[in-house]
Amino acid sequence: MKNTHNNMLEDIIMQRFYAAIFLTICATVAACSGSDPATLGPVVREPAPASPVPNFGEIKDVRAKKNAFFGYMSELLRQANGEVWQERQLVLQLQERAAGQPLTEHDAELLGQLAAYYRVDVAEPLTDEFFHQLLKRVDVVPLSLSLAQSANESGWGTSKFAREGRNFFGIWCYTPGCGIKPSRAAAGSIHEVQKFATTLEGVRFYIQMINTRGSYSQIRELRAAAREAQEKPTGNELAGGLLKYSERGEAYVNEIRSMIRQNSLADYAVDWRAWNGSQEDYPLTAQR
Numbered sequence: 001m002k003n004t005h006n007n008m009l010e011d012i013i014m015q016r017f018y019a020a021i022f023l024t025i026c027a028t029v030a031a032c033s034g035s036d037p038a039t040l041g042p043v044v045r046e047p048a049p050a051s052p053v054p055n056f057g058e059i060k061d062v063r064a065k066k067n068a069f070f071g072y073m074s075e076l077l078r079q080a081n082g083e084v085w086q087e088r089q090l091v092l093q094l095q096e097r098a099a100g101q102p103l104t105e106h107d108a109e110l111l112g113q114l115a116a117y118y119r120v121d122v123a124e125p126l127t128d129e130f131f132h133q134l135l136k137r138v139d140v141v142p143l144s145l146s147l148a149q150s151a152n153e154s155g156w157g158t159s160k161f162a163r164e165g166r167n168f169f170g171i172w173c174y175t176p177g178c179g180i181k182p183s184r185a186a187a188g189s190i191h192e193v194q195k196f197a198t199t200l201e202g203v204r205f206y207i208q209m210i211n212t213r214g215s216y217s218q219i220r221e222l223r224a225a226a227r228e229a230q231e232k233p234t235g236n237e238l239a240g241g242l243l244k245y246s247e248r249g250e251a252y253v254n255e256i257r258s259m260i261r262q263n264s265l266a267d268y269a270v271d272w273r274a275w276n277g278s279q280e281d282y283p284l285t286a287q288r
Contacts, residue, residue: 043086048200053166056157066263069157073150073168074143074268076203081140084207087114088138095131114138119212136224137211144235144265146206148256149245151263165195169206170246215244235260 054072059065094111097103103111103126115122118137123130153170154162161167165180172191173179179192196202210216219241226233239256246252260266 043083043090045083045204048198050198053157053163053199055163065156066151069151070147070263070265070268072157073147073199073203076200077141077143077146077150077207079200080203080207081143083204084138084140084211088135088140090114091131091134091138095135098126098131117208136220139211139220139223139227139233141207141210142233142235142238143268144260145238145256146203146235147265147268148235148239148259148263149206149242152256152259161193165193166199167194167196167202168199169202171202171205171209216241218243235265 054068056065056069059068090110091114094103094107097107098111111126112122115134118134120130120134120137150168151157153159154168157163157168161170161180167179171194173194174191177192179194181192194202194205196205210219219238222238222241223233226237236257239253239260242253242256243249248255
């Protein structure tokens with residue numbers, strides 16, 4: 001289980017801070033004209049309605065249980081990754097605009113919000129390196145990796161933390177009452193397993209954690225290297241960056257890779273380059 005802090009307040013403060021910096025850059029460098037503010041907009045993460053977690057424990061047939069679990073989680077991961085993919089396209093558009101002319105006030109504010117959310121330091125003036133670092137973080141997490149981790153961390157959706165806390169990724173928190181206290185916690189430990197209002201909220205948190213926390217910088221480096229080589233980042237490869245996700249280290253990495261292989265999770269795929277938010281156009285199914 002991953003040791004992580006709840007930084008919601010910090011995120012809000014930093015978002016306002018970075019947005020202010022970008023507005024200052026925009027006003028200082030030029031008149032901030034030349035692009036239509038109506039053509040770009042922030043990705044809105046709509047709150048998901050609360051719904052009961054499926055009772056996977058009632059499914060006795062192993063194959064049926066796995067299929068039900070992967071079907072449930074894949075839709076949520078697909079939605080959360082789709083939001084990140086749209087943000088990536090937004091960053092690419094803003095990078096192109098910044099290269100040709102000063103950003104409008106609207107565009108600068110959007111870029112500031114994205115920098116804050118993905119925790120990338122802002123430099124003045126905007127540079128290619130800034131966008132390079134931002135794009136390392138604004139990217140999807142392979143479904144094969146997320147599906148394997150969620151199955152591993154939640155006991156195929158049957159753990160108390162998944163059923164009651166909608167936490168399928170073993171995410172820890174440290175504020176009293178922020179989660180569920182593990183019954184087998186070591187004496188003196190203060191962590192809890194974080195609770196989420198919905199499973200989708202937990203999925204979004206997990207992806208943002210992978211994309212921003214220092215512990216997972218290796219995952220981002222491996223993913224960026226694959227992008228630069230015009231290759232598709234794979235869960236099996238990126239699993240090598242999970243050494244700090246669990247105290248088990250290399251054994252955990254090997255287990256996740258084994259789960260990807262044994263369950264043919266590499267077959268679960270979405271062509272994010274063609275993503276338009278339509279479930280009908282891009283159904284998520286495993287090709288058997």
